[in-house]
Amino acid sequence: MKFLAVFVLALATATAFDLRSNEIHHLDVEVPVLDGPDGRITNGKTATTGQFPYQVGLSIKKSALSSAWCGGSLIGKNWVLTAAHCTISAKSVTVYLGATVRTSPEVSYNVDASDIIVHTGYNSKTIVDDISLIKIPSVTYSSKIQVVKLPSIASTYSTYTGDNVIASGWGRTSDAVTTVTTNLQWADLVVISNTKCAATYGTASVVASKICCSTPNKVSTCQGDSGGPLVLASSKVQIGLTSFGAEKGCELGYPVAFTRLTSYLNWIKSYTGISY
Structure with a gap:
């Protein structure tokens, strides 16, 4: 397995790892995704169709022998939002839309590197500016395929500290397993302050453009959930996308970012023209 980011600070109590899931396999063979920086929701709930x-x-x-699994969100007919x-x-991405069972989407598209926009400020050591866009052919909306609403562009925003939020993805369901899950999972989480989060990961990674959640009762995002949406429970507005968690494990109570x-x-x- 390859972990994309390892960043240790003297004052940090945990090492931050991105939450993408990697696999190495023959190009023409479908195999389960292994542990890595992506993940699935640990101890979450199974989503309904x-x-x-x-x-x-x-x-x-x-590459020819390397692929990874991540999550994302549909923000427009032609645009998917995910992690850098x-x-x-x-080299290329297969985009699955309208799926609850991971490999049974309503629609899928194959796009190449020219359709991917990675934020130019992305830093693989600190995992800052961890955001990217994927352009896809125009998709038709249905009961299983809809855009998520983004926050309105404004001069000031809530920190969201204390707000109830929902994360979703096909990542690992526990630290004991080694493959991403088949059925979409989701979890209720609560936003914590960046100050509290930085006590674990340090201020170089927990910058103002991060948002963190606590993970009580072993409920967390995990390897395979990277890039997936974090939405407000009250309004379903997306306020975050899964970026990183602790190297030591997803069930140990460390915050997720x-x-x-x-x-x-x-x-x-x-890039997209999308605003609210």
Whole structure:
């Protein structure tokens, strides 16, 4: 397995790892995704059909023998939002839309590297500016395929500290397993302050453009969930995308970190034209 990012600070109590899931296999053989920086929701709940119509699955080819699994969200007819660490150096991506069972989408598209936009500020050591876009052919909306709403562009935003949020993905369901899950999972989480999160990972990784959640009762995002959406439970507005967790494991109570979308709304608009 290859871990994309390892960053240790003297004052940190945990090492931050991106949450993408890697696999090495023959080009023509379908095999389960192994542990790595992506993951699935640990100790979460199984989604019902159409519960998360904005959820996207991504099979990302890095080389002839290397691929990874990540999540994403549909933000427009032609656009998927995900993490930079998922798509950096990608050769091509298979985009799955309308799926609850991971490999049974309503629609899938194959796109190449020219359709991927990685934020130019992305740093693989600190995992800052961990955001990217994938352009896809125009998709037809249905009960299983819908866009997620992004926050409105404004001058000020809530920190969301204390807010109830929902994360979803096909990542690992526990630290004991070694493959991504078949059925889409989701979890209720609560946003914590960046100050509290930085006590674990340090201030170089927990910058203002991150948002963190606590993981009580072994409920967390994990390897395979990278790039997937974090939405407000009250409004289903997407406020984050899964970025990184702790190297030591997903069930040990360490915070998980997400890219804070309010920091990137103008960046998203500049490429997609999408704004609210």
